[in-house]
Amino acid sequence: MATLKIPSHVPHPSEDSEQLRGAFQGWGTNEGLIISILAHRNASQRKAIRETYAQTHGEDLLKDLDKELSSDFEKAVLLWTLDPAERDAFLANQATKMLTSNNAIIMEIASTRSPLELLKAKSAYQSRFKKSLEEDVAYHTSGDIRKLLVPLVGTFRYEGDEVNMTLAKSEAKLLHDKIADKAYNHEDLIRIVTTRSKAQLNATLNHYNNAFGNVIDKDLETGSEDEYLKLLKAAIKCLTYPEKYFEELLRLAINKMGTDELALTRVVTTRAEVDLQRIAEEYQRRNSVPLDRAIDNDTSGDYQKILLALLGRED
Amino acid sequence: MATLKIPSHVPHPSEDSEQLRGAFQGWGTNEGLIISILAHRNASQRKAIRETYAQTHGEDLLKDLDKELSSDFEKAVLLWTLDPAERDAFLANQATKMLTSNNAIIMEIASTRSPLELLKAKSAYQSRFKKSLEEDVAYHTSGDIRKLLVPLVGTFRYEGDEVNMTLAKSEAKLLHDKIADKAYNHEDLIRIVTTRSKAQLNATLNHYNNAFGNVIDKDLETGSEDEYLKLLKAAIKCLTYPEKYFEELLRLAINKMGTDELALTRVVTTRAEVDLQRIAEEYQRRNSVPLDRAIDNDTSGDYQKILLALLGRED
Structure with missing residues (x-):
């Protein structure tokens, strides 16, 4: 909503x-x-x-x-005013550039947009930058991160609800085996996360939880700060429970010593027309504070005003 | 033509x-x-x-x-009558099935269609089979072949003519270094082949030829019958010189002891509306026999008649 x-x-x-x-x-x-x-x-x-x-x-x-x-207010107005596909193209391009490189943003765009939205963003990327998002992502990454991000960005996922339960069971077992072996970068694990439809992946992870007693996210808690593993966990969350992913992003952005305005602006402008209502509900459940009040306390001026307006708070 | x-x-x-x-x-x-x-x-x-x-x-x-x-005539009529995107979806699906699995057909569809045609084939695939081409390709392959085919199918390549010459030079050197080390499955080599636009790849391979004295195809002649290497070479040919790829396919299909009707039917029905004229010219240049005469000698009956009709030969 x-x-x-x-x-x-x-x-x-x-x-x-x-x-x-x-x-x-x-x-x-x-x-x-x-x-x-x-x-x-x-x-x-x-x-x-x-x-x-x-x-x-x-x-x-x-x-x-x-x-x-100027400053944060300007960034919020510009990002918001852009057409959603152009905005994603702009954000993704920034994220592949040397100085503003940010693999998490690429993962976020590839995993939380619908297959058709992602396709439109990729078309907008080509119109504006005269090259493909895939080649830029592949070029600026390497190793495991490349192995994860390239198919994540490339796959035109099936969007329907059909689920193959036999497959869900066999792939849940496969995921569990690989994680038990700490083979977090195994090609089959990456294949399942990057190519299965969201409905199919959800069925697989539900079966994982039922059969092995833990949600996959828990089993991937290794205490490691490895960037690949963080991206993998975040991608799974984005694909299956995006409002939880965005809630966490907002929580960290707001509670930081010095707000992370870039993240805050990005979440509010990209989700206000999509699911910011559900993200705000998740935020309140997790932080016992309404999201608009948290933002109100943490920001000021015109920047504060546009964020609250996009959050739907009446003056 | x-x-x-x-x-x-x-x-x-x-x-x-x-x-x-x-x-x-x-x-x-x-x-x-x-x-x-x-x-x-x-x-x-x-x-x-x-x-x-x-x-x-x-x-x-x-x-x-x-x-x-019935028989070959039926297959030709059915394939021809299908809408091009549905036809590609059908061929690709056959190629991912256990008994009729054929990685070369997947490579061919991913590499010779325009980015938009490939996208339409992927949409038709989803409508008909209720899953994505990417997940089926990833599921039925493994190892190096998966590493090559998944981004080949997944990437929505940039289609414009813009070329970055500095990049072409640096990537030509990169390709040459990897091939000199016999690292044919190196991730950067796969990245360049699977994500760069056809125009960019062409510029890179021209520079390769100028700077290192050989066309890349020659340097990849290892005498090995390794399936991955064959697919890689074929993909490069499809992306840069499709009529040569199809000429060779036809030559092998026709000169075989017992014609390979599946390949012959596929090439004629999928290219008759695209570039079969140029493929026929290439065929004559390489074999000193007009393509229609070679097909005439090698086939018979109604199957022969529909192939020749699609080749534009008047009765």
């Missing part, structure tokens, strides 16, 4: 576009007006505003926002 | 559909009529005929063809 709140009467895109243009003019920028418009429009409405703005003013709205805004 | 010949006046799908229905009725089947219609319609025209046939007679045209025809 999304947290995004859209007014019952949405102005015509040309009206929104003119209001935004006005917010940039005169003395100072009207951040409140920008939030009141953009943080209450869905992806297709924002797209229509960007198109109208470009036609009317011959400028990309994103470029003008970039000029007018 | 395609070899398929379509008449200047194409009858309405309902007329074709009724003619085909007529060909099935009465004493015996009118194979000539079936060839004269289906072997002279393109994919969208065949699709329209199938749809009209299903609406009018409540039967799938393919099922009726299956009932009426």
Whole structure:
């Protein structure tokens, strides 16, 4: 469930576009007006505003926002305003670059998006960067991490509900055997995680739990801080229980000495139209504090205002 | 260039559909009529005929063809009549099954189709088999062959012409170093072959040839009959020079003691609408015999007739 709140009467895109243009003019920028418009429009409405703005003013709205805004607020507005596929392409590209390299973000995008969303992100990546996401991920990784991330990004998973229970049982046993042998990077273990449909993987892990008495996540608790193992565990969580993954990400981002704004911004902007409501419920269950209050305490200014608006909190 | 010949006046799908229905009725089947219609319609025209046939007679045209025809002729008509994406899905699925397993066919489909055609084949695979091509390929392979085929099938390659020459040079050297060390299954070698765009790979291999004095194919001539190495070489050929790959396949299929009808049928039906003209030119150059004459000498009956019709040879 999304947290995004859209007014019952949405102005015509040309009206929104003119209001935004006005917010940039005169003395100072009207951040409140920008939030009141953009943080209450869905992806297709924002797209229509960007198109109208470009036609009317011959400028990309994103470029003008970039000029007018700054710091964390700017990053949140820009990420949010982007079309979801373009946003994923942008985030994934940043994550493959030398200085901002981040394998966890690639894993997150590949594992939490639907097969069709991932495909659209890959198309947007090619349009913008003139190369494929797969080649960039393969190029900037090596060893076990490459073995995990390349098929994770590459596979166009089956999205249906059909489950093969015989297979679920045999692959649960296979996973258990490999984990018992500490063969966490075994090719069959990687194959199962990276190619099976989410429904099939779920059936396999349920059988794992039933047959061997532990959830797989517990059996993968080795105390090791090995990056590969952390990515593998996170991928399994993303594929089977994404709201738990995002809850944990938010918890760590907020409770850090000095908030991790990049992670906080990413989760709120990428999930507000998808499942941020469920993530917030998970957050409250795990932290005994509502997510909006935690964010309220931890942030300030316009940055705080846009995050809370995307969380659906009324002023 | 395609070899398929379509008449200047194409009858309405309902007329074709009724003619085909007529060909099935009465004493015996009118194979000539079936060839004269289906072997002279393109994919969208065949699709329209199938749809009209299903609406009018409540039967799938393919099922009726299956009932009426037999042996090699039947296989050729059925494969040809299928929509290209469905046909690839069918061929790939056969190739992952225990008894008809054939890694070369999976390699061929993954490497010779355009990125969008491969994607459509993967979607058709999911619609028909309720699972992904990636999971089936990964499941039925292991070791080096899995390492090669899974990203080959999975990657949604970039299709544009942009080439990074600095990268082409560094990756040509990398390929040369690995081959000099006989590390044919090195992960970087597999990464380059399976993820780079066809244009980029071509630039890399041209630089390889310029800088090291041999085409890569020559350096991979080890005299070994290892299946992995054969697949790797074939994939490189498919990605950079598909008509040479298909010429060789046809040459071996035709010159065999007892023609390899499966390969012959597959090449003619999958390429007639794509590049069979260029494959035929390559065939003549290499064998000093026109392809249609070689097929004429090697086949007979209705099977011969449909192959020659798809090759564009007038009666």
